[in-house]
Amino acid sequence: MPHRNPESRSRFRRLWLVLSILSATAIQAASPAELVITQAVATGTEITAYIAVRDESGAPLTELDPTRLQATIGAHTATVDEAAPFAATGEGVLTLLLVDVSRSLDAARFARLRQALRTWIDALGEHDQAALITFGAQVQTRVPPTADRAALNAAIDQLAPTDDRTALHQALATALTLGRQRAEGLPRRRAILILSDGLDDAPGGMSADEVLARLDEGSVPILAIGFGQTRDRAQREAGLANLGRLARRTGGFLIDATAGNDPGAAYAAMRERLHAVTRISLQCADCIADGRRQRLRIGLTTPAGLTLDDGMDVRLYPVSAPEPEPTTPPAEISEPDTEIVPDTPPEPPTAPVETPADIPLDGLARWWPYATAAGLTLALLLVLLWRARAKSRAAQRLDPTSAAEPSPEPLSALVLDPPPIPKSPAKPQPPSGPAIQVAFMNGPRRGQSVRLVLSPAALFGRAPGGAAGTSLAIPEDDEVSARHARVSLSGRTLILEDLGSTNGSWLNGVPLSAPHPVREGDVLRFGQTELRLTGVQGL
Numbered sequence: 001m002p003h004r005n006p007e008s009r010s011r012f013r014r015l016w017l018v019l020s021i022l023s024a025t026a027i028q029a030a031s032p033a034e035l036v037i038t039q040a041v042a043t044g045t046e047i048t049a050y051i052a053v054r055d056e057s058g059a060p061l062t063e064l065d066p067t068r069l070q071a072t073i074g075a076h077t078a079t080v081d082e083a084a085p086f087a088a089t090g091e092g093v094l095t096l097l098l099v100d101v102s103r104s105l106d107a108a109r110f111a112r113l114r115q116a117l118r119t120w121i122d123a124l125g126e127h128d129q130a131a132l133i134t135f136g137a138q139v140q141t142r143v144p145p146t147a148d149r150a151a152l153n154a155a156i157d158q159l160a161p162t163d164d165r166t167a168l169h170q171a172l173a174t175a176l177t178l179g180r181q182r183a184e185g186l187p188r189r190r191a192i193l194i195l196s197d198g199l200d201d202a203p204g205g206m207s208a209d210e211v212l213a214r215l216d217e218g219s220v221p222i223l224a225i226g227f228g229q230t231r232d233r234a235q236r237e238a239g240l241a242n243l244g245r246l247a248r249r250t251g252g253f254l255i256d257a258t259a260g261n262d263p264g265a266a267y268a269a270m271r272e273r274l275h276a277v278t279r280i281s282l283q284c285a286d287c288i289a290d291g292r293r294q295r296l297r298i299g300l301t302t303p304a305g306l307t308l309d310d311g312m313d314v315r316l317y318p319v320s321a322p323e324p325e326p327t328t329p330p331a332e333i334s335e336p337d338t339e340i341v342p343d344t345p346p347e348p349p350t351a352p353v354e355t356p357a358d359i360p361l362d363g364l365a366r367w368w369p370y371a372t373a374a375g376l377t378l379a380l381l382l383v384l385l386w387r388a389r390a391k392s393r394a395a396q397r398l399d400p401t402s403a404a405e406p407s408p409e410p411l412s413a414l415v416l417d418p419p420p421i422p423k424s425p426a427k428p429q430p431p432s433g434p435a436i437q438v439a440f441m442n443g444p445r446r447g448q449s450v451r452l453v454l455s456p457a458a459l460f461g462r463a464p465g466g467a468a469g470t471s472l473a474i475p476e477d478d479e480v481s482a483r484h485a486r487v488s489l490s491g492r493t494l495i496l497e498d499l500g501s502t503n504g505s506w507l508n509g510v511p512l513s514a515p516h517p518v519r520e521g522d523v524l525r526f527g528q529t530e531l532r533l534t535g536v537q538g539l
Contacts, residue, residue, distance in 0.1 A: 016223060035308040037301050038221040038277055041188050044289045044319040047078065047282040050086065050189060051298060052251070052273075053311070060276035062086070065077040068301045069229055073284045073314070074294040085291055092127025092187035094145055095120070096175045096220070099159060101136040102166040105227070109263075110161045113195060113227075116264040118485050120193075121273065131178060132156065135171030136163025139203065139509050141178070145186055148265035167202035169211045172222070172246065174509045176211075177522075179220035183513040184272055195263055197223040198239030210521065214276045216440065219312065221252035223274065226265045234383055251312070253498075281406045290317040291491030315517070368475035429457040431469045436487060436494065437535035441523065444476060449534065457488035460526055463498075465522070479503045479527030488519065492539050503527055 033056040040049045049071075051081070053061045064086035071078040075211065097117060099323050105113065121130060124147065132143040132144040142155045172192070179190040200208070217422035226240045236258070244254040256267040280298065287294075294316065431453040439449045450472055452458035459471040461484035474480045481501035488495050497504040497515040505512040506525035524531045 017174075031055060031304060032126055032300055032302050032308055035298070035310050036251050037298055037310045037312045038217070040189060040312050040314050042289075042295055042314050042316050045284045045287045045316060046317075047149075047284070047314065048188065049075070049280045049282060049296065049298060049312075050277045051280055053300065053308075054279045055076045062276060062278050063452065064278050064300065069280065070299040070301070071280070071282050072295075073282075073287050073316070074295050075286050076286040078287075080280060082279075084279050085278050086189070086277045087275055090433055091189055091279070092125060093189045093191060093274060094179070095128070095130045095274075096132055096179055096192045097132050098171050098175055098191070098192060098196070099132065099134045099156075099167075100166060100194075100196050101159060101161055102163045103161050104162050104166060104197055104199070104230075107161065110394075113263055114156055114159060116262075117156050118266045119154055119264060120267055120271070121149050121156070123148060127187060128387040133171060133175055133178070134159065135174075136164075137165040137167065139167055139171045139174050141174070141510055144511055145178070146169065150479050151330075166196075166200055167205045167272065168196055168198070168200040168204065169206040169208060170508075172211050173206055173214060176214055176220055177516070178510040181510070181513055181516055185426075186513075190220045192220055192222045192250075193225075193267075193270060194222065194243075194245060195227050195257075196231065196239075197236065198224075198241070198243030199230070199235070200529045206521075208246070211246060213521075215249045217247070218351045219250040222247040223252050223270045224254045225263060226256045226258055227263060227266075229531075251310075261423040283315075287316055290313055291317050291493045295404070295507060315493065317501040326411040334397045348495070365398070399404065431467055434489060434538035436533060436535075437537070438472070438524070438531040441530040441532050441535045443529055450503070451537075454487065454489055457486040459483065459532075460485045460487075461501075474529050477527040477529045480529060484526045485512075485524070494536065496524065496534075501526070 026238050032053050034052075034054045038050045038052050038054045040047055042048075053064060055061055064083045066080045068085040068147070069080045069083060071080055098118070099113070099117070123518045124130060127143045129147045130143075130152055131145045132152060133139050134142055143152055146152065172194070174499075175192045179192060200206075223245045226243055230236045230239070240254070240256060240258070247254045255266045255269060257263055288441065292315065293313050295311055296314045297309055297311040299307050301307050360521065404421075433453055433455050434454045435451055436458055437449060437451050438448050451469070452472060455467065455470050457470070458472065459466045460473050460480075461471075461482050462472040462473065462480050463482045464473060465483065474484075481499070481503070483499050484501040485496065485498050485505045488497065494517060495515050496507055496512065496518045498512050507516055508516065509525075510525050518533060520533055520536050524533065
């Protein structure tokens with residue numbers, strides 16, 4: 001039997017130890033360490049969530065076992081029907097590109113930014129779309145959601161850093177509004193992509209807290225690239241901290257590219273992380289789709305027995321049932337020489353009506369005594385009535401203080417009921433119920449505030465109609481349609497809906513493509529008239 005060298009056995013043990021350590025490290029690295037809900041979309045009681053799961057090294061894990069996932073919506077348990085890597089679903093992504101056109105970027109960096117944006121547009125997939133929003137002193141939607149790469153690139157070529165102010169927070173609110181809209185043909189998966197220094201210096205603009213208040217509810221993830229130029233280190237770090245806080249609140253993240261000169265690498269990293277998620281299909285049979293805000297929580301049990309979880313608020317709106325298609329009645333087929341007689345119920349037999357000529361004489365003899373008695377009774381009543389009147393006149397002649405009695409009324413007036421006394425019309429009561437307060441932001445009525453009762457909806461237009469206190473007429477704006485838009489209630493949520501107007505309705509600078517929730521602080525635009533929703537009462 002060959003004798004094994006002790007030194008050889010020692011090398012073998014060391015090699016086995018190294019392999020064991022490497023294997024354990026690999027297994028540990030592949031174990032989930034973080035779970036983040038990046039987006040949740042509800043359709044009735046069915047919810048589609050997109051979650052990002054990463055291991056301790058930060059590498060994405062998209063192949064998840066559905067049996068290890070748990071979900072709740074409010075107090076109800078939801079079932080996990082499917083868990084699939086996003087890349088395998090065939091879905092597209094709607095990317096909302098926010099571009100800072102203030103002078104915070106010099107011309108050279110802005111040129112590199114334009115090139116990075118073109119690269120992003122050229123890499124759009126078959127089902128992807130993008131929208132272009134610029135912000136400086138004002139926020140403008142340059143290109144609404146589209147798959148037209150030529151239109152997007154043409155708009156990007158026209159961009160230049162020209163403004164002295166940066167309305168960052170208003171731009172994020174506009175992108176959130178656009179990202180939450182639903183319309184036929186738009187991808188369900190959304191993301192806001194922004195390159196900024198995180199500083200907002202627009203006078204009278206939205207604050208960071210106002211934006212944060214909008215981020216919890218079924219939010220759209222913010223993918224932020226920090227690209228500041230300010231020399232003040234404390235100010236630069238404060239801006240990046242603000243940008244990172246906003247991004248993380250939505251399930252997004254921040255890449256600090258301050259030290260680099262090429263944003264293209266940061267955009268490439270963003271694209272990779274945007275697609276490294278898992279799509280989860282949930283069903284909540286016990287949930288009620290009433291529009292109320294509820295907490296969605298998704299948990300993942302790791303092989304080591306640990307539970308990772310994250311939460312996001314969603315609203316379950318009822319799904320309107322499609323109208324039934326009209327049915328065409330079958331054509332009647334008539335046979336030749338055949339008369340079609342409609343099925344009509346037989347008429348009831350009518351009793352023969354006797355005419356005076358048909359009444360026998362013995363019948364007249366039978367009814368004659370009754371007729372005579374009725375005539376005598378009537379005559380007696382008339383005599384008694386005449387005598388009572390005569391006595392009354394005599395008494396009046398004997399008593400001169402008595403008031404003159406009016407002349408006797410005809411017999412027909414004594415028998416008929418007196419006419420009813422007409423009642424004065426009731427004063428219309430003002431409408432009551434939940435109400436909104438809107439203020440004009442421009443035009444001849446700038447600063448004017450109007451209270452509108454939602455009974456059942458507040459109407460807007462040149463001649464909207466509706467009861468007093470429930471509609472706002474804007475006759476001075478020729479671009480406003482007669483019945484332009486309305487705000488109604490769905491549960492406890494305000495819904496803005498365009499009523500087929502000629503020029504459309506806008507919400508926070510974004511064209512309204514479908515009914516959309518609104519809240520206090522939102523800006524509504526009909527034609528050239530801008531209204532701010534300044535208050536909500538009774539909800």
